[in-house]
Amino acid sequence: MKSLIAKSLILSTIFIGTFACSNSEDDDLVWLLSVLNQPEGENTVAGGSESNSSNSAENDASEESRPFSIVVNDVIGTPDFIFENTTEYPLRIQIRDPFDPVSGAMVQIRELNPNGVQSVIFRAISGEDGNISGTFTIPNREEAFVLLEIYYLGEEYFFEINLRDVIAVNRDIFIFLENITQVDNPDRDGDGIPDHLDDYPDDPTRATKVRIPSEMYYTVAYEDLYPQQGDADFNDYVVRVVNEEDLDAKGEVVRIRGFYTHVAKGAGYNHTLHLRIPGEVSGEYSLVRKRPDGSVYFNESGNLNSGGSIMLLPESNTTISQSNTDPGQVLSIGDSSEYELILSGSVSRNNLIKAPYDLYVHVSNTKKDIHFLGLYKNPDGSDKYLDPNGFPWALLVPGDFHWPLEKKNIHDGYPKFFNWYSSNGVEASNWYETTNPAFLFSY
Numbered sequence: 001m002k003s004l005i006a007k008s009l010i011l012s013t014i015f016i017g018t019f020a021c022s023n024s025e026d027d028d029l030v031w032l033l034s035v036l037n038q039p040e041g042e043n044t045v046a047g048g049s050e051s052n053s054s055n056s057a058e059n060d061a062s063e064e065s066r067p068f069s070i071v072v073n074d075v076i077g078t079p080d081f082i083f084e085n086t087t088e089y090p091l092r093i094q095i096r097d098p099f100d101p102v103s104g105a106m107v108q109i110r111e112l113n114p115n116g117v118q119s120v121i122f123r124a125i126s127g128e129d130g131n132i133s134g135t136f137t138i139p140n141r142e143e144a145f146v147l148l149e150i151y152y153l154g155e156e157y158f159f160e161i162n163l164r165d166v167i168a169v170n171r172d173i174f175i176f177l178e179n180i181t182q183v184d185n186p187d188r189d190g191d192g193i194p195d196h197l198d199d200y201p202d203d204p205t206r207a208t209k210v211r212i213p214s215e216m217y218y219t220v221a222y223e224d225l226y227p228q229q230g231d232a233d234f235n236d237y238v239v240r241v242v243n244e245e246d247l248d249a250k251g252e253v254v255r256i257r258g259f260y261t262h263v264a265k266g267a268g269y270n271h272t273l274h275l276r277i278p279g280e281v282s283g284e285y286s287l288v289r290k291r292p293d294g295s296v297y298f299n300e301s302g303n304l305n306s307g308g309s310i311m312l313l314p315e316s317n318t319t320i321s322q323s324n325t326d327p328g329q330v331l332s333i334g335d336s337s338e339y340e341l342i343l344s345g346s347v348s349r350n351n352l353i354k355a356p357y358d359l360y361v362h363v364s365n366t367k368k369d370i371h372f373l374g375l376y377k378n379p380d381g382s383d384k385y386l387d388p389n390g391f392p393w394a395l396l397v398p399g400d401f402h403w404p405l406e407k408k409n410i411h412d413g414y415p416k417f418f419n420w421y422s423s424n425g426v427e428a429s430n431w432y433e434t435t436n437p438a439f440l441f442s443y
Ligand SMILES: [Ca+2]
Pocket: 187, 188, 189, 190, 191, 192, 193, 194, 195, 198, 200, 201
């Protein structure tokens, strides 16, 4: 795995081509027959093709990846802009050998982070129909790539997916099984995921641990005047969040964990932090709350019914010792909480919203809840949490978000924030990396 980025860059040179659609299975077969001797056809990209041995880069690639072909049926478009800095991509992959469906092939998606760290963000084995479906989520980037890897009978196939303008990944992959002898990869728990790729090699109910985000944490900041317009300082209640999802071998979610740390309270109001996971999600949870020194001061366990919620942190005037919004302060983090939810049945990733799910604050003074955009509608269909100026009350930023100081606002501290939202997210997708520190809480 040491040179996967290099390998994927090499392969991406092979994948230059026109991505187009095949609309029926018959078309696929006709197409496939026509390109078996001509791997880079108009409707396809071919990977690791041994027939293209004149190019040294391709020779390198062919040492790593078996030959295969792909029909790209990705859905192209622009998602609705709702002030999100992460994007969830539905995924559907079908694998054939090249005519019959291949069951038991393992597919995983790796995030290619700019710093070179790679993390598995989805993994599943194909069913009887050769299909895999699920979703994966990555932070918005101008250059968004993931790596798709397939393991089958001891062979590895992989290629890079450029997510530019893609809103759903949908690909048919044709592999060629002649000359492959079956290799027995150890699989102690018999879940179909070989030990060396199984995050839980002795637990047949779990195969993969997905950390969201794959690096650091999300910072979630709330404005608490709802339904009155906020002052855009996004420091009234600030919490750092990490989620983990355990997937079974089919890629369905079986456990969810969350880790939350209160980091700022630039408000006179008090708040409590809550979690709801929309959909048919139920199970047993355990929750602990900790002081900043790590000592546990609260724990509980119970049943979460579908539609129910968990209070993660109590009144915000008890969970942090200072506001962390004054320029004279040194960051002093507040309490944290952690939960694990063991689902009563596995849930398809496609039937769950992306992490951190419906994470919201309840404002004790106004008795109002404050949620992300995209979750709650007014009777007329408009978003309940979009203010008259088209602005949200909750914002999620990947990594270290330096929230504005008291009496400053996000425009002062983040000069590209306006470009980002006024272009509906088309420009300045990394707006939060350009700061004006004089207006922001430093730590
Ligand atoms: Ca296993």
